[in-house]
Amino acid sequence: MTESVAIVDYGSGNLRSAAKAFERAASDRGLNERVLVTADPDAVLRADRVVLPGVGAFADCMRGLLAVKGMRAALDEAVRKRGRPFLGICVGMQLMAERGVEFGTHKGLGWIEGEVRAIEPINGLKVPHMGWNDVTIRAGEKLFDGLPTGTPMYFVHSYNFYPARQDDVAASADYGGAVTAALRRGNMAGTQFHPEKSQAAGLRLIGNFLDWRP
Amino acid sequence: MLRVRVIPCLDVKDGRVVKGVRFVDLVDAGDPVAAAKAYDAAGADELCFLDIRASHENRGTLLDIVGRTADACFMPLTVGGGVRTVEDVVILLASGADKVLINTAAHTDRGLVRRAAEKVGSQAVVVNIDGTRVSAEPARWEVFSHVGHRAIGIDAVAYAREVVSLGAGELLVTSKDRDGTGAGYDIALTRAIADAVTVPVIASGGAGTLDHLVAGVRDGHASAVLAASIFHFGRFSIAEAKAALKAASLPVRETGG
Numbered sequence: 001m002t003e004s005v006a007i008v009d010y011g012s013g014n015l016r017s018a019a020k021a022f023e024r025a026a027s028d029r030g031l032n033e034r035v036l037v038t039a040d041p042d043a044v045l046r047a048d049r050v051v052l053p054g055v056g057a058f059a060d061c062m063r064g065l066l067a068v069k070g071m072r073a074a075l076d077e078a079v080r081k082r083g084r085p086f087l088g089i090c091v092g093m094q095l096m097a098e099r100g101v102e103f104g105t106h107k108g109l110g111w112i113e114g115e116v117r118a119i120e121p122i123n124g125l126k127v128p129h130m131g132w133n134d135v136t137i138r139a140g141e142k143l144f145d146g147l148p149t150g151t152p153m154y155f156v157h158s159y160n161f162y163p164a165r166q167d168d169v170a171a172s173a174d175y176g177g178a179v180t181a182a183l184r185r186g187n188m189a190g191t192q193f194h195p196e197k198s199q200a201a202g203l204r205l206i207g208n209f210l211d212w213r214p
Numbered sequence: 215m216l217r218v219r220v221i222p223c224l225d226v227k228d229g230r231v232v233k234g235v236r237f238v239d240l241v242d243a244g245d246p247v248a249a250a251k252a253y254d255a256a257g258a259d260e261l262c263f264l265d266i267r268a269s270h271e272n273r274g275t276l277l278d279i280v281g282r283t284a285d286a287c288f289m290p291l292t293v294g295g296g297v298r299t300v301e302d303v304v305i306l307l308a309s310g311a312d313k314v315l316i317n318t319a320a321h322t323d324r325g326l327v328r329r330a331a332e333k334v335g336s337q338a339v340v341v342n343i344d345g346t347r348v349s350a351e352p353a354r355w356e357v358f359s360h361v362g363h364r365a366i367g368i369d370a371v372a373y374a375r376e377v378v379s380l381g382a383g384e385l386l387v388t389s390k391d392r393d394g395t396g397a398g399y400d401i402a403l404t405r406a407i408a409d410a411v412t413v414p415v416i417a418s419g420g421a422g423t424l425d426h427l428v429a430g431v432r433d434g435h436a437s438a439v440l441a442a443s444i445f446h447f448g449r450f451s452i453a454e455a456k457a458a459l460k461a462a463s464l465p466v467r468e469t470g471g
Binding site for chain 1: 215216217218219254259281284285288289290307308309310312334335336337338383384412413414437438467469
């Protein structure tokens with residue numbers, strides 16, 4: 001049976017690149033996955049997997065997501081209640097947090113305890129954290145199958161997700177301290193880096209997500 | 215550890231790569247998409263397209279190139295040339311660019327940097343600063359404008375600070391004096407700006423040897439190095455550039471290419 005993956009369109013992120021990367025990863029795997037870029041909550045509910053992209057500011061993205069009527073409820077239903085595999089990318093991962101702190105405090109989806117805060121440019125640290133950085137991967141993470149710990153992935157962000165529970169951290173990077181590179185709890189996963197921009201390693205992770213049965 | 219990025223830059227004019235790309239046997243050395251794919255396979259860390267004769271008439275051609283490149287190359291892509299409005303930025307991003315270069319338009323309209331960053335986020339806004347040396351001792355540089363082809367009386371380091379405060383997420387620092395000479399980056403210019411701002415700086419303009427790339431990072435304090443002809447004509451490969459950086463104890467991403 002053909003499975004489908006819904007990439008949520010709420011006006012944020014490079015959706016064209018993301019969709020193409022998912023299509024490529026699926027064909028590399030010999031999967032017949034249907035890739036759908038959609039702003040329709042019903043389409044998200046019907047999909048077998050859900051991807052939430054996002055770039056820019058946390059508050060803007062959250063506002064954009066809430067502006068799509070019914071989308072938040074559809075995400076809660078598909079991901080939290082029905083347990084569909086979920087991948088948040090960059091700010092899409094950050095939105096799983098309880099809150100983002102940036103010119104005030106803003107509520108996130110509240111799926112994973114913790115908050116999103118700025119990376120401080122101290123001691124000459126350049127912000128945004130931009131470029132390829134190696135990720136230290138927790139053993140046994142299915143999304144990183146075939147990717148050795150230390151694999152470089154492409155990051156571009158100025159904010160970091162500080163989870164309340166270290167158990168939720170699937171991978172981390174070092175940039176003036178620990179940066180959350182990937183989160184996972186049950187069927188919910190997210191990457192701070194951009195797998196759709198991380199060449200072969202990124203496509204591999206996307207393929208793993210398409211094969212993932214949490 | 216964050217790796218030093220090696221970024222080949224493709225100058226595009228009327229939809230064709232200027233002077234062509236000859237480091238591999240491309241059927242068409244002037245095809246920007248074929249060149250981008252070759253650099254993707256060679257392990258480049260990012261790609262940059264610069265539309266050097268940006269005009270409204272050929273904008274569609276550039277957008278088509280950006281789109282076809284993004285469809286085939288799953289790596290970061292920066293695109294510049296003729297970006298004058300927030301709408302230009304948005305359209306390039308929607309076509310598949312990850313970052314957009316703003317250059318001349320910001321000289322007279324600094325607000326463009328702020329509006330673009332507010333709309334799409336700082337991470338997607340790169341400001342290109344063309345600097346030209348106006349005094350040797352003490353060293354001083356002014357911003358150079360392609361409009362009128364002259365220095366415009368704005369201190370390059372002060373300008374760098376200003377555009378970062380307005381929301382630029384990265385700076386491409388190009389020495390107009392060295393560009394095309396192969397004599398090496400203007401290291402003092404690169405360092406003066408890199409040390410003055412908190413965002414990453416890409417060294418550009420003048421790379422002719424692998425030592426120049428090393429100096430751009432080690433002495434110029436750049437986070438990334440951009441070059442064109444040394445790669446396009448096969449003088450050095452991306453792998454050789456990374457090997458040279460690595461030999462100088464600088465962290466690079468090694469790939470199969």
